Amino acid sequence: MKKIVLDIALGILIVFLMTSLLLFLASAPIGATLSNIWQGSFGSKAKFAQVLAVWVPLTLCSCGLLFTFRANLWNIGIEGQIMIGAVCATWALRPATPEQPLLFLCGAVIGAMLGGAGWGLLAGLLKTKGGVHEIFGGLGLNLVAQGLILWLIFGPWKRPGIASMSGTELLPRQLWLPTFDGFRVTPLGLFVTFLAITLTWLILTHSRFGLRLRAIGKNPTGALLFGLVPERSYLAAVIIGGSLAGLAGCLQVIGVYHRLIPAISSGYGYLALLLVMLSGYRVFPVPLLALFFAGLNVGAIQLPIVLQLDSALSGVIQGGSVLAALFVIGIHKARPRWASFLPGIKER
Secondary structure, X not given: OHHHHHHHHHHHHHHHHHHHHHHHHOOXXXXXXXXXXXXXXXXXXXXXXXXXXXXXXXXXXXXXXXXXXHOOOOOOOHHHHHHHHHXXXXXXXXXXXXXXXHHHHHHHHHHHHHHHHHHHHHHHHHHHOOOOOHHHHHHHHXXXXXXXXXXXXXXXXXXXXXXXXXXXOOOOXXXXXXXXXXXXXXXXXXXXXXXXXXXXXXXXXXXXXXXXXXXXXXXXXXXXXXXXXXHHHHHHHHHHHHHHHHHHHHHHHXXXXXXXXXXXXXXXXXXXXXXXXXXXXXXXXXXXHHHHHHHHHHHHHHHHHHOOOOOOHHHHHHHHHHHHHHHHHHXXXXXXXXXXXXXXXXXX
16 A cells, blocks of 8 residues: 555656646746646536546546556557447437436446447457457547547437537436536446446456456466466456446436537546556556546636636646656666666565
8 A cells, every 4th residue: 555655646746747847838837827727626616526527437447447458458449439338328318208217328328338348349359350459459449439429410410400519419308317416426427436446446456357367468478378368358358448438438428418529538538548557557546546637637627718828738738747657657667677786776
């Protein structure tokens, strides 16, 4: 636990220093910018609810990526898996009637998880059967999923009399997930996310499946000697990751936007990749880091309004955080080499 806390502290410190440097180079007031980000994300109950609304899909995607990273797979296609989950959820709810909302909502959740899992399985089959690296296969499937959403919004599912980038027609209110009074975040989404965190930790650290993933990820050739089949574990990992991403896409539809929009994934899949890297591929740092990046994502929205800063600055800050994450990983990899030259340094 001490190691985890120290790694999180080191990562956040480097992110803070990198952010301060970027703000300085952009001639932005460091103190005022950081203060506005904080106030824009945690300054009120309503703003904190917006942070939690981002935290839910970001954490779900990160939990899914923990499975694929454990098997040493780069599931870049998780962005497309969110989109397909959202598409499947919308498809399940289009014929819904207000008299049977619970039945259709359950169908939307199941359909979204199956859709995300199937899209992840497709990426896995491209790797195991087609020899396509998961990064290239995932990126290609992301583009296909984005194209499918645009085709649906401007084609079969367009709003009556108009096709707009604002998305499809709003779902009936009976199909919206309930929220706390004055706190626009769905309690079901929070519950599902905490459940996903718990199950991810249990499976990866206290199950034979988690042990197999770890063994195959560390040494797939050596795992064969123990009768393990890497291809099966690869497919199982991307199916689990895809199902959690599909669930995130479903919650975006029924709990946040209440319709299908072109940017339904909001880049959370790519951001989750950074988050998991910064966590050191461990479960417990994920919720805290997700809260940090969700706050940064939401709080930076008001920078153009209050400080007249370019709205792209938020993306620059997140890009700097990527460098910080890579630096932390580099420190971990370099520690054994330092230990060979400096006797006082021991590998953790």
